[in-house]
Amino acid sequence: MSEKIIAFIGGGNMARSLIGGLIADGHPHAGLRIAEPDARRREALIEDFGIQAFEENATAIRGADAVILAVKPPLIADVIRDLAGQIREQESLVISVAAGVRCVDIASWLGGDAPVVRAMPNTPALVQTGATALYANEAVTAGQHDLAESILRAVGMVVWLPDEQQMDAVTAVSGSGPAYFFLTMEAMQAAGESMGLSSETARLLTLETALGAARMALESSEDAASLRQRVTSPGGTTAAATQVLEDGDLAGLYRRALQAAARRAHEIGDELGDQ
Ligand SMILES: NC(=O)c1ccc[n+]([C@@H]2O[C@H](COP(=O)([O-])OP(=O)(O)OC[C@H]3O[C@@H](n4cnc5c(N)ncnc54)[C@H](OP(=O)(O)O)[C@@H]3O)[C@@H](O)[C@H]2O)c1
Incomplete structure (x- = not known):
């Protein structure tokens, strides 16, 4: 080109x-x-x-x-x-x-x-x-x-x-998606701080973990669910945390959030267009 x-x-x-x-x-x-x-x-x-x-x-x-x-x-x-x-x-x-x-x-x-x-x-x-x-x-x-x-x-x-x-x-998945990850980072950082980590330490550990997890998932032939299961030993710390997230219906929350974004994208298309 x-x-x-x-x-x-x-x-x-x-x-x-x-x-x-x-x-x-x-x-x-x-x-x-x-x-x-x-x-x-x-x-x-x-x-x-x-x-x-x-x-x-x-x-x-x-x-x-x-x-x-x-x-x-x-x-x-x-x-x-x-x-x-x-x-x-x-x-x-x-x-x-x-x-x-x-x-x-x-x-x-x-x-x-x-x-x-x-x-x-x-x-x-x-x-x-x-x-x-x-x-x-x-x-x-x-x-x-x-x-x-x-x-x-x-x-x-x-x-x-x-x-x-x-x-x-x-638009719902990748267009607006960076904000969902920023929100997750904010929440993880705040939780780390509430348990005594300095703001900078909580920030760096959160961001590097996000980057590392994304890189691992991209480079792996396994899907995200398998990668998660492999690092979640029964009775361990990760299992304790993911159980809380599942009890809070994280998957349902994401489904409803992305549906709301897609609906709004459609409305904006109607507002901007003639057809
Ligand atoms: N930023 C993103 O990450 C992102 C992601 C997805 C899609 N987009 C899309 O990309 C487009 C641009 O976004 P942006 O963030 O780059 O916006 P932006 O920073 O506001 O850039 C738009 C530029 O166009 C100039 N402009 C205004 N009227 C013009 C005209 N009639 N002719 C030529 N230039 C004119 C603006 O000048 P003035 O400021 O003086 O008006 C401004 O410098 C948007 O439609 C947005 O939906 C952006």
């Missing part, structure tokens, strides 16, 4: 993560463009990444193979309508990272059956360990499919969804 031109609309956190990842992956600086209305942020983008930054969206996307929409979701419709003619004429692939905005709406704002990829990354993309789900509409070619995947892979792992409706479940 090194010869491809990739243009970003919106120079905020997500665009900066993707640009950083693409440059680290060896994408030439000359093939990256960005539109950002704020002059100071534009200067910072030029200084930090050595890429071209423009005030006007239309200038930034000129000749682009892929246009990445990285503005807040409520702005997406207006941004697309302004650029629709140019995007269709150039036959650029549109990739949206805007939470909740559906492909069918983006294609309709573009004025027809334009190629659109919807991506749902999560905040660990900011440290290049994101988990992104992608969905492509029927107008996306095989080459554009690969281009979209290579862009999002610059900030972590990617999976493709066969059905856009699954984006609500993805």
Whole structure:
């Protein structure tokens, strides 16, 4: 993809993560463009990444193979309508990272059956360990499919969804997921402190344990349930703790929490879209 031109609309956190990842992956600086209305942020983008930054969206996307929409979701419709003619004429692939905005709406704002990829990354993309789900509409070619995947892979792992409706479940699992783990970390740290550990010791032990458990689960051929059973000796300390969590119906709590997130994702999609 090194010869491809990739243009970003919106120079905020997500665009900066993707640009950083693409440059680290060896994408030439000359093939990256960005539109950002704020002059100071534009200067910072030029200084930090050595890429071209423009005030006007239309200038930034000129000749682009892929246009990445990285503005807040409520702005997406207006941004697309302004650029629709140019995007269709150039036959650029549109990739949206805007939470909740559906492909069918983006294609309709573009004025027809334009190629659109919807991506749902999560905040660990900011440290290049994101988990992104992608969905492509029927107008996306095989080459554009690969281009979209290579862009999002610059900030972590990617999976493709066969059905856009699954984006609500993805939002519930990985989109909002980092916050569930942060909440668990807060609770474990507080419990450690309540038993006499210093705040720093409780914090470090909690975070390193979370990282180690995730790494073990990723590297193991066994599922999480088997890994848990292997470290839970009958009558031992882990069994005493997991019994309390099971008595509190942890699995049921997660099921209800994720269902609430998916329901809200669906409502937001309805609020942001026309279709
Ligand atoms: N951050 C994440 O981890 C994450 C995760 C998943 C999805 N996303 C999605 O990524 C998108 C961007 O999020 P973000 O966190 O990067 O937001 P952000 O930091 O607010 O960045 C958006 C940038 O776009 C600029 N902008 C506003 N209007 C514009 C326009 N008409 N044309 C061009 N640029 C414009 C904004 O400038 P002003 O501030 O001056 O308005 C800002 O610099 C959102 O749709 C969000 O749903 C983000």
